[in-house]
Amino acid sequence: MTADQPEIIAVTSPDEMAALGAALGKFVKSGDALCLVGPLGAGKTTFTRGLADGLEVSDAVTSPTFVIARRHRGPTVDLLHCDAYRIGSADEFVDLDLDTDGAVTVVEWGQSVMAEISDSWLEVVIQRSSENDEGARQLTFSGHGDRWTGDEITSVNRALRQAVS
Template sequence: MTGALNVIEAGPEHAEQVVDVIHRSFGARQILDPPSTAMDETVESVAEVLGSAGGLLVERRGQPMGALLFDESRQGLLGLRRVSVDPELQARGVASAMVGVAEDTAEERGKDGIWLHVREELPETVQFWTRRSYLPVGREGPLIAFAKTLWLSREVPTPDLMKDLARRVERLLHRGDLLVLSGDLGAGKTTFTQGLGDAMGVRGPITSPTFVLAREHPSLVDGPSLVHVDAYRLGSPDEIDDIDLDAVAQNAVTVVEWGDGMAEQLNDSWLWVRIEVRGPRPIDPLGTPHEGDLDDVQGEDIDPRVVTIKPRGVRWAGVPLRSTVLADSSD
């Protein structure tokens, strides 16, 4: 079969096609105990869901190939139900296409993430969702609850707005959290960290720790301290162990600049923050880029930054990242 997949937003008028795909998909599965209730779906029950929460239908040349139903019952999250692919049309990218559109739909609806249930007796299905960065966050009988927090990217044109972005991120942070910062020299990683420190109420000043590798900034407000690490001069991930962060990391928020491939071993969950410069990077009078550049330049010398924040690990599953960071972004 040739031709592109067409993923459409399904409405009540598509209920007959959707329920047919659901029945064919779930009917071909192994016998489960207790059995799935998907076979109880009717055109009427599916039409009701499609008329309220909505869903997706995948077609190729007019032939229905896959479908799913949305669930709006959890605040800030978009649920996926009855994820179905015609058993005779497997391994054609149908499920992956639906997931991609579902994630776009969640973003368009202002959701922070996605959740769904997967039967533990279906290891291939579990593996499918795991490969797409969905994480198990709970269990309800034979059902494994999976969740994924959506990442975000936004333009940050000035140092003040970079610090404001960091202050918004700080609202989500707890003791023991890890942030891995990446970006070119002079992109603004230290500026971002300064915004975090301001919001956390730690002792300053916060400057690039390049020559000391790590600095601990104790809290002035009975909160967690901020541990600021620069991994730029480390030759391998093993060298980060020499800094001996274990003694303080559990009771601190740890920020590691140049931490890609280095700092992830410190925690099983982290926030990955990538700062990209759109335009020529500012250079100091000696011709050497340095991390303070975003603070030092003014006016037309400032090039917009694009900051991308991606959650990694169970700690960030279900966290309202987008709604917190992007709330009142015009202020």
């Protein structure tokens, strides 16, 4: 594998997807932003549910597709869970005037809005990896901005690989 090819993490079930989210939840800090990319039903909300567990958020995490954003209180940091699926433009997202302070912000379908809320974000791409296996998914993690350097991404990959091994 060359340095410019992202490392792939494979999961086989929703439980494993949630375990990856939980492992990342132990890694992220207040002010961090995550962009979840993947087709309908890829597992973005399932991943976020795991992340909430990792952050020890006790609320039930459900899809915020219609409310766009929902804040869940956590013991040390909140989870701000957003879904940009119904957002027409980055300006519309800015108009929500979301308060990202003291939270880890997760944006499903966030690819065109992340720059409006943060200088740095971690992009998580989820792909269905097999037509014959309903539960198979592949994830890749890449960083944008200073927070997510190559070393940091290497550490994320190592921690997440361990979570599903």
